[in-house]
Ligand SMILES: Nc1ncnc2c1ncn2[C@@H]1O[C@H](COP(=O)(O)OP(=O)(O)O)[C@@H](O)[C@H]1O
């Protein structure tokens with residue numbers, strides 16, 4: 001299947017006074033894609049979304065929607081809809097009126113509107129609530145109506161600004177699955193904003209990691225997690241151990257490194273230009289303990305143990321470095337490693353990512 | 358708020374409250390009581406009577422003054438509210454506007470200037486311009502000093518309203534005016550209503566400006582009542598006052614119910 005380009009963001013910068021909120025952001029979103037903007041609070045995610053929706057204008061650069069430059073198109077003429085973080089349901093209208101609002105503005109006639117509103121209520125399982133007002137709904141129900149209202153006018157692109165952040169944990173998980181299913185079902189391009197890396201990994205086709213107003217990395221969830229391109233991404237997505245190391249030889253994407261722990265091996269690198277100091281990123285679940293210790297093997301002492309249910313997290317001290325190790329509790333054996341115990345630990349070369357310091 | 362001190366628990370709070378209400382409402386109670394006095398002399402009670410109400414309601418001059426007051430108040434309120442609404446829209450939705458603080462001060466200035474100064478200035482200006490229609494003079498002047506009173510509640514409501522609603526409307530393809538009519542206006546309506554009520558009451562109540570600008574045939578109610586007092590207080594005056602008190606109560610109740618209702622929806 002060949003897919004067209006839905007949204008192209010060309011070198012967009014945004015300044016508020018002296019403050020640089022976005023700095024030369026550049027990416028392309030494919031049609032039919034579930035694309036996530038992920039980054040810590042204040043990194044400019046909302047600002048970027050608002051520029052696509054038409055509520056802010058870029059200080060520099062351009063945004064193209066389905067081949068059409070939209071910089072001069074006001075918000076109400078862009079065929080893009082938004083699910084607001086606050087939902088922004090109109091409190092003086094019933095849910096049905098809320099959903100019909102966009103359709104009226106587009107000039108749909110009444111019978112067609114009614115069919116579509118019923119369809120949308122059905123889609124989000126809220127048919128029984130058509131004549132209620134927003135203040136009579138729970139957070140989860142409001143979120144569904146906001147979604148239905150934004151989907152009703154059949155937008156080409158749906159923008160979602162942290163739509164799940166106001167929901168409780170259980171509901172959030174259910175809504176993740178529902179949103180994902182909805183995106184597949186409708187085939188609409190979703191641009192989803194979140195600061196929650198788990199949410200992003202779980203739902204997205206591709207993730208754009210934003211940090212300090214810049215694109216840090218764009219890739220599939222697996223690429224972002226397994227092959228982070230810099231320290232920021234490795235740190236922000238999931239947990240990791242950073243270890244100082246020395247690159248002694250560089251050959252394209254591979255580096256020969258020496259660690260203070262006394263190991264020397266080859267590993268994949270990103271962002272280095274020559275021998276010198278570097279950082280290793282090593283995920284806690286990629287370090288094996290005792291009989292699972294393979295590859296580069298060390299010995300260490302367990303300093304702490306946190307039982308997390310499915311996993312147990314250990315901190316193991318080895319040669320002056322503290323390593324976080326997480327071990328799946330497949331059998332209850334993980335429980336048996338005690339604080340103070342000497343253990344063997346090991347990791348394979350492929351588990352290590354060499355990054356600029 | 359459970360840790361906050363409840364003022365009611367301070368010693369003497371009850372007493373102070375009662376003294377306060379007595380001080381506020383005793384004169385009003387006396388006026389209402391005396392309006393039913395049969396005797397012409399205020400100080401002598403000779404029995405219950407409704408005759409002063411009859412006299413008041415068949416007094417042509419009084420009814421004319423009431424008509425003038427209502428006309429001026431309704432027209433001035435409408436103008437002031439529209440001006441205030443526009444000003445509030447511009448001032449609270451345009452952060453980057455130049456001279457924003459200055460503009461806001463200009464709108465609110467009539468609140469700070471002594472009314473007598475503005476009234477005299479208006480009188481001089483109108484004379485210079487040869488603007489002599491009494492009713493029109495009153496309407497222009499009232500619209501001007503009522504505007505800040507209408508502005509403040511609208512502005513407050515506007516600032517309390519999340520901008521998300523307007524953006525959501527535009528996101529859903531509403532052109533700017535449609536967004537205003539169908540979303541912004543209904544949501545700030547309680548503020549608009551409160552502003553209009555305030556403007557109306559201020560206009561009805563005004564004495565200084567109306568007294569200076571009024572010409573023959575455009576005597577407002579407060580100016581007329583003042584004229585009556587100069588001839589000495591009469592039970593008829595008490596009856597008029599009592600009627601005004603009840604009219605105000607009815608309007609205030611009505612306003613309260615309406616705004617409570619739209620608040621609940623907003
Ligand atoms: N209208 C504005 N005026 C000034 N600064 C703003 C404005 N909007 C956003 N910012 C600033 O830009 C930065 C990015 O904001 P935002 O896009 O909301 O971040 P995010 O959604 O990633 O949390 C923040 O530091 C914020 O304070």
Ligand SMILES: [Mg+2]
Pocket residue numbers: 045046047
């Ligand atoms: Mg945000």
